[in-house]
Amino acid sequence: MSSMATLPDEAVFGEPKYWQLRTSLLKAIEEDFSSGDVLPNERDLAARFGVARATLRHALEQLELEGRLVRKRGAGTTVAGPRVDVSLSADGEGWPGVDLRDREVIDCATVPVTDDFADTLKGRPSALVHRLRRRQFSMRQVVGLECLYVSRAVVPSLSTRVPGFERASLMLRQLRGHRLEGRHRAVELGVAEAEEARYLERPPGTAVLVVTTTYTALGRTAAVTVATYRADTCRLAFAEAGPTALRPAS
Amino acid sequence: MSSMATLPDEAVFGEPKYWQLRTSLLKAIEEDFSSGDVLPNERDLAARFGVARATLRHALEQLELEGRLVRKRGAGTTVAGPRVDVSLSADGEGWPGVDLRDREVIDCATVPVTDDFADTLKGRPSALVHRLRRRQFSMRQVVGLECLYVSRAVVPSLSTRVPGFERASLMLRQLRGHRLEGRHRAVELGVAEAEEARYLERPPGTAVLVVTTTYTALGRTAAVTVATYRADTCRLAFAEAGPTALRPAS
DNA sequence: CAGTGGTCTAGACCACCAA
DNA sequence: TGGTGGTCTAGACCACTGA
Numbered sequence: 001m002s003s004m005a006t007l008p009d010e011a012v013f014g015e016p017k018y019w020q021l022r023t024s025l026l027k028a029i030e031e032d033f034s035s036g037d038v039l040p041n042e043r044d045l046a047a048r049f050g051v052a053r054a055t056l057r058h059a060l061e062q063l064e065l066e067g068r069l070v071r072k073r074g075a076g077t078t079v080a081g082p083r084v085d086v087s088l089s090a091d092g093e094g095w096p097g098v099d100l101r102d103r104e105v106i107d108c109a110t111v112p113v114t115d116d117f118a119d120t121l122k123g124r125p126s127a128l129v130h131r132l133r134r135r136q137f138s139m140r141q142v143v144g145l146e147c148l149y150v151s152r153a154v155v156p157s158l159s160t161r162v163p164g165f166e167r168a169s170l171m172l173r174q175l176r177g178h179r180l181e182g183r184h185r186a187v188e189l190g191v192a193e194a195e196e197a198r199y200l201e202r203p204p205g206t207a208v209l210v211v212t213t214t215y216t217a218l219g220r221t222a223a224v225t226v227a228t229y230r231a232d233t234c235r236l237a238f239a240e241a242g243p244t245a246l247r248p249a250s
Numbered sequence: 251m252s253s254m255a256t257l258p259d260e261a262v263f264g265e266p267k268y269w270q271l272r273t274s275l276l277k278a279i280e281e282d283f284s285s286g287d288v289l290p291n292e293r294d295l296a297a298r299f300g301v302a303r304a305t306l307r308h309a310l311e312q313l314e315l316e317g318r319l320v321r322k323r324g325a326g327t328t329v330a331g332p333r334v335d336v337s338l339s340a341d342g343e344g345w346p347g348v349d350l351r352d353r354e355v356i357d358c359a360t361v362p363v364t365d366d367f368a369d370t371l372k373g374r375p376s377a378l379v380h381r382l383r384r385r386q387f388s389m390r391q392v393v394g395l396e397c398l399y400v401s402r403a404v405v406p407s408l409s410t411r412v413p414g415f416e417r418a419s420l421m422l423r424q425l426r427g428h429r430l431e432g433r434h435r436a437v438e439l440g441v442a443e444a445e446e447a448r449y450l451e452r453p454p455g456t457a458v459l460v461v462t463t464t465y466t467a468l469g470r471t472a473a474v475t476v477a478t479y480r481a482d483t484c485r486l487a488f489a490e491a492g493p494t495a496l497r498p499a500s
Numbered sequence: 501c502a503g504t505g506g507t508c509t510a511g512a513c514c515a516c517c518a519a
Numbered sequence: 520t521g522g523t524g525g526t527c528t529a530g531a532c533c534a535c536t537g538a
Contacts, residue, residue: 016506017508051508052508053508053509054507054510055507056510058507058508073516073517073519074515074516074517075516075518076517141505157518
């Protein structure tokens, strides 16, 4: 605790106060705290460092973004555990995964295409696509939200009579029946909108890693998934597997 | 401009003001502005929306994190262009890339291992590794910083007489001489520390996408690269290439 | 130099959680 | 119900950019 009592005396000029504060706090939580420990409340901490609460909060925000702290309204601020590895290549050898471990179907329906995919995914006769939304867990914690759009050119019809859960596995089975011709992935930073945020059990505006995967089959874009993972608690792992998967050095 | 003049009348309760503000601004910059346009200054904007400047700034911070705005101290706030695609699989079929297009060598030296890699990378006789730091450009803009650590078990010696630039390509050549046995990648969110931030031409604390790649050769961890990309302006693309690269559907 | 975004303060009130 | 983090305000000063 002592090491977090003060700011460095010889203030590094040009370094904003909130950044020095972050560094001091980071050192403190690494040395004097461990995963799950509760930090003093913001007002006390601010007083102890001799700064305004807003300044202290600025530092805490940084550390939360880095996944070092977990703050909960009404409760308190605790030291975070190490990030959870989310494997993106487990499903990886092709189509989206079907295994139900750590996955929960939210809904599966046929809906109008959202603007972004209109050009790549739209089937001829109509502008409808199948949409499967799933929530992904790891270590019993919500880590991400996965939204899979499937073109009707690939999976033409889907009975509405079947409940969402079974419709989901029906769709995935049909999808896997096709030969996958290509896949493309992109990762970028985003923020969770209201609904998304609720599913992730976080406030709106939370930073998320957005993984967009495009699947090609039958010579066209057959499906697209947009998966968002909590940036504070997740690390995305692309295990490019064993020796044989790689081209030998030339 | 008119659409950004006010907050929605029927304030969605439970939605914080800064979030409504973000949404209004986002709509405005999508409808009434285009890439490169300059926004009114923060004091004017705050007044126009009838909020405190801090609240307005909170909204702008969100939009900046999302890559929709670019704010520059002393200059102003402008609407950002689309994110730059950084291909991580171009080098991709194996060892770190050697091509010099869009790459600038910062330095190449033999240094003591940094704590994090001590266990995985350390060679027997000493705790020294080779370190190559490069800056990566795309469209003439700095997008990332790449730091490659190479075990001395794989590249034993490296003349200090040769200047950094040539030493770099010498090292890479030796590295590529080995057969690559495996590779592992992870992506997570981080923030740029002071020095890192300078290279990226951003203030400290800037959100970055951290890509950690581990290379296996000679039955051990031969090299590790830690690459950081500006999260606001970059999208990481993993082109998993053509049809043949994928396993046929079973 | 005037104008911009960046930092910091001191204080208020609110929404939520746990005892 | 008391204490926590979350939001918001009004104002000050600083550091930087560009004409």
